[in-house]
Amino acid sequence: MAEHEQFMRRAVELARSVWGTTHPNPMVGAVIVESSATDSEAPGTILAEGATSPDGGPHAERVALNAWREDEPHYGATPHTTLYVTMEPCSTEGRTGACTDAIIASGIRRVVVGTLDPNPAHAGRGIDILREAGIEVMTGILEAECRGLNIIFNHWITTHTPLFAAKTATTLDGRIACRTGDSRWITGEVARADVMRWRRLFPAIAVGAGTVMQDNPRLTSRIEGEEEWCPIRFVFDGLLSTASRLSTRGLPALYTDEFKHRTIVVTTPHGGLGYVRQLRERGVQVWVLPSPTQRVGWAEFRQKCAGEQIFGVYIEGGAQILSQLLREAQIDYLFSYQAPMLFGDDRAKPMMRGLRTERLGQAVRLAEPLHTILGDDVLTRGRVVYPNDLSLDETVFSHG
Ligand SMILES: NC(=O)C1=CN([C@@H]2O[C@H](COP(=O)(O)OP(=O)(O)OC[C@H]3O[C@@H](n4cnc5c(N)ncnc54)[C@H](OP(=O)(O)O)[C@@H]3O)[C@@H](O)[C@H]2O)C=CC1
Numbered sequence: 454m455a456e457h458e459q460f461m462r463r464a465v466e467l468a469r470s471v472w473g474t475t476h477p478n479p480m481v482g483a484v485i486v487e488s489s490a491t492d493s494e495a496p497g498t499i500l501a502e503g504a505t506s507p508d509g510g511p512h513a514e515r516v517a518l519n520a521w522r523e524d525e526p527h528y529g530a531t532p533h534t535t536l537y538v539t540m541e542p543c544s545t546e547g548r549t550g551a552c553t554d555a556i557i558a559s560g561i562r563r564v565v566v567g568t569l570d571p572n573p574a575h576a577g578r579g580i581d582i583l584r585e586a587g588i589e590v591m592t593g594i595l596e597a598e599c600r601g602l603n604i605i606f607n608h609w610i611t612t613h614t615p616l617f618a619a620k621t622a623t624t625l626d627g628r629i630a631c632r633t634g635d636s637r638w639i640t641g642e643v644a645r646a647d648v649m650r651w652r653r654l655f656p657a658i659a660v661g662a663g664t665v666m667q668d669n670p671r672l673t674s675r676i677e678g679e680e681e682w683c684p685i686r687f688v689f690d691g692l693l694s695t696a697s698r699l700s701t702r703g704l705p706a707l708y709t710d711e712f713k714h715r716t717i718v719v720t721t722p723h724g725g726l727g728y729v730r731q732l733r734e735r736g737v738q739v740w741v742l743p744s745p746t747q748r749v750g751w752a753e754f755r756q757k758c759a760g761e762q763i764f765g766v767y768i769e770g771g772a773q774i775l776s777q778l779l780r781e782a783q784i785d786y787l788f789s790y791q792a793p794m795l796f797g798d799d800r801a802k803p804m805m806r807g808l809r810t811e812r813l814g815q816a817v818r819l820a821e822p823l824h825t826i827l828g829d830d831v832l833t834r835g836r837v838v839y840p841n842d843l844s845l846d847e848t849v850f851s852h853g
């Protein structure tokens with residue numbers, strides 16, 4: 454078992470090496486290993502490795518098999534050759550041919566799988582096909598880790614909508630900014646560097662107009678040793694106040710920097726066509742979504758993203774948009790970074806508000822939470838589970 458975990462860990466590492474580059478495909482890693490025919494205690498030798506190719510190219514299993522065949526033109530599979538793969542091999546033609554076919558053709562007799570493919574077209578089918586072909590299949594090695602590699606894919610493939618992940622950086626008493634709006638920085642360098650990794654994974658980031666005006670953020674992924682990366686950057690601004698204040702407050706970086714064509718302002722017909730035109734003339738994109746009020750509806754935004762093939766959105770705040778998302782049960786996943794400080798000030802900004810939680814049974818919870826210590830701070834993350842009787846505190850939202 455320890456050996457299986459060792460090679461699966463290598464496969465997970467390979468999957469991570471293509472972080473954020475494979476959408477809509479999952480990140481998968483594969484390793485082909487030869488064990489000793491005579492000494493079952495001897496460590497196996499890695500023959501070939503692979504990871505999912507970017508943009509719909511060959512899957513990890515095929516990349517590994519192709520690399521192996523370069524060395525062994527007729528494959529050299531023996532009864533002691535094992536393929537380790539983080540996710541169940543696909544079993545439908547797709548764009549690149551079923552991996553189950555390629556594995557069977559290679560003569561490999563043993564496959565170790567991390568997790569099942571959540572795609573209902575595959576789920577378990579790939580395993581059945583391999584077994585029917587006489588291949589020994591073992592499942593569930595480092596399962597949680599392998600499944601956790603693909604939070605975006607897992608959601609997309611089962612719901613056909615993007616994963617909406619909220620991210621907050623709070624004090625111990627759950628505040629994201631002081632009463633004045635000051636919030637830089639609550640979390641320390643290590644936690645902020647971790648945020649940069651998630652920004653590299655998600656195809657898009659979203660913030661509200663209040664955050665743009667208070668923080669003038671860049672919203673790019675800046676990782677030491679890597680080129681700066683810019684996801685799509687959504688700005689929620691129903692009345693286009695960020696555009697109308699341009700002349701008095703100067704232009705937000707999101708509308709002027711070298712990635713401004715990656716900024717999409719999301720607004721309503723109440724925002725004013727003149728501002729929409731001005732933004733577009735600058736090279737900034739604008740989505741005007743139908744809405745009876747000055748607020749874009751989150752369900753409409755989700756559908757629009759799905760139509761545009763945007764597979765996941767990392768929503769960084771502020772308090773107002775996060776509170777709306779919570780009360781509409783639109784947050785699928787939460788990244789909560791918590792720093793060891795507290796404000797103890799009622800007028801500091803709470804990360805989310807507006808629910809009426811009278812009993813613990815009504816609490817919003819995280820399923821299978823993961824905790825990571827990052828310098829002085831702690832990240833708690835997980836899938837959000839809402840109670841059946843989510844109840845709103847109307848007194849809060851009558852004031853916006
Ligand atoms: N620590 C942390 O993790 C973070 C802290 N912050 C801090 O939070 C503060 C900003 O938060 P907050 O003031 O609540 O502002 P938000 O960033 O939530 O933006 C609120 C504004 O966005 C617009 N808006 C809200 N909902 C919608 C919608 N559904 N559709 C279109 N536009 C919408 C509104 O414009 P209008 O009023 O015109 O309708 C509103 O003024 C800052 O101090 C910032 O530093 C921000 C992000 C993260």
Ligand SMILES: Nc1c(N[C@@H]2O[C@H](COP(=O)(O)O)[C@@H](O)[C@H]2O)[nH]c(=O)[nH]c1=O
Binds near residue numbers: 645673769790
């Ligand atoms: N204050 C705060 C965060 N704030 C978030 O980061 C944004 C700034 O991004 P950038 O300009 O790209 O560095 C800011 O507008 C807000 O969304 N994030 C954190 O991880 N920790 C923190 O303490």
Ligand SMILES: [Zn+2]
Binds near residue numbers: 542543544550551
């Ligand atoms: Zn495949």
